[in-house]
Amino acid sequence: NAGVTQTPKFQVLKTGQSMTLQCAQDMNHNSMYWYRQDPGMGLRLIYYSASEGTTDKGEVPNGYNVSRLNKREFSLRLESAAPSQTSVYFCASTPGQLGYTFGSGTRLTVV
Amino acid sequence: EDQVTQSPEALRLQEGESSSLNCSYTVSGLRGLFWYRQDPGKGPEFLFTLYSAGEEKEKERLKATLTKKESFLHITAPKPEDSATYLCAVQAQGSQGNLIFGKGTKLSVKP
Numbered sequence: 044n045a046g047v048t049q050t051p052k053f054q055v056l057k058t059g060q061s062m063t064l065q066c067a068q069d070m071n072h073n074s075m076y077w078y079r080q081d082p083g084m085g086l087r088l089i090y091y092s093a094s095e096g097t098t099d100k101g102e103v104p105n106g107y108n109v110s111r112l113n114k115r116e117f118s119l120r121l122e123s124a125a126p127s128q129t130s131v132y133f134c135a136s137t138p139g140q141l142g143y144t145f146g147s148g149t150r151l152t153v154v
Numbered sequence: 155e156d157q158v159t160q161s162p163e164a165l166r167l168q169e170g171e172s173s174s175l176n177c178s179y180t181v182s183g184l185r186g187l188f189w190y191r192q193d194p195g196k197g198p199e200f201l202f203t204l205y206s207a208g209e210e211k212e213k214e215r216l217k218a219t220l221t222k223k224e225s226f227l228h229i230t231a232p233k234p235e236d237s238a239t240y241l242c243a244v245q246a247q248g249s250q251g252n253l254i255f256g257k258g259t260k261l262s263v264k265p
Contacts, residue, residue, distance in 0.1 A: 135197075142203050148197050
C-alpha cells in the first residue's frame with residue numbers, strides 16, 4: 044500500500060544513547076518532514092526537506108540531525124538522547140500544496 | 155508570529171447531536187488551511203484543504219468552512235465512529251510547505 048512507513052514503532056533508550064528513526068515514502072513526493080507530538084503541545088516541526096538534497100531546521104531542531112538519503116527516505120538521528128526527547132515522532136510527506144500524508148509514528152521513551 | 159488556536163479542547167456529544175469545532179489563526183499570508191483527524195495511537199489523517207475565505211468542503215458528516223480569521227468544522231448528526239482528535243493547521247505564504255498546527259479538539263460521541 045502506498046504511504047509513509049516509519050520504523051521502529053516503539054523504542055526505549057537510556058539517556059546518552061543514540062538512535063536513528065527511519066522514514067520512507069513510496070508516493071514520489073518531493074517534500075518530507077519530521078514532527079514531534081507532545082501532550083498539550085500539538086505537533087511541532089523538527090526538520091524538513093523541501094526536495095532531495097536539501098534539509099532545513101524547523102521550530103525545535105536542537106538535539107536532532109537529519110539525512111535525506113534519496114527521494115524516498117528521510118531519517119532523523121538523536122546523537123545523545125535526553126529525557127526531554129521522550130515523545131511521539133511523526134514523519135510526513137507531500138507533493139506540494141496538498142495535505143501531508145503522515146506515517147503511523149514512533150513512540151520514543153528516554154529513561 | 156504565526157499561530158493556530160483550536161477550541162474547545164474537548165467536546166462530548168450524544169449521537170446525532172450536531173456541533174462545530176473552531177480554529178482561529180494568525181498568519182502572515184495564508185496559503186492554505188488544513189483539517190486532519192487523528193485516532194489514538196495513529197498518525198493524522200488528511201480531511202480537507204481550504205485556500206480562500208468563503209470556501210467550503212464536505213465529506214460525509216463533516217463540512218469545513220473558512221473566513222479570513224477562522225475556520226469551522228461542522229459535524230452533522232455525529233456517530234460514535236466520529237470520535238477522534240481533530241487537528242487544524244495553516245500553511246503560510248513562502249513557508250516551503252511547513253504547517254503550523256493547533257493543539258486539537260478531542261471529540262467524543264456517545265451512543
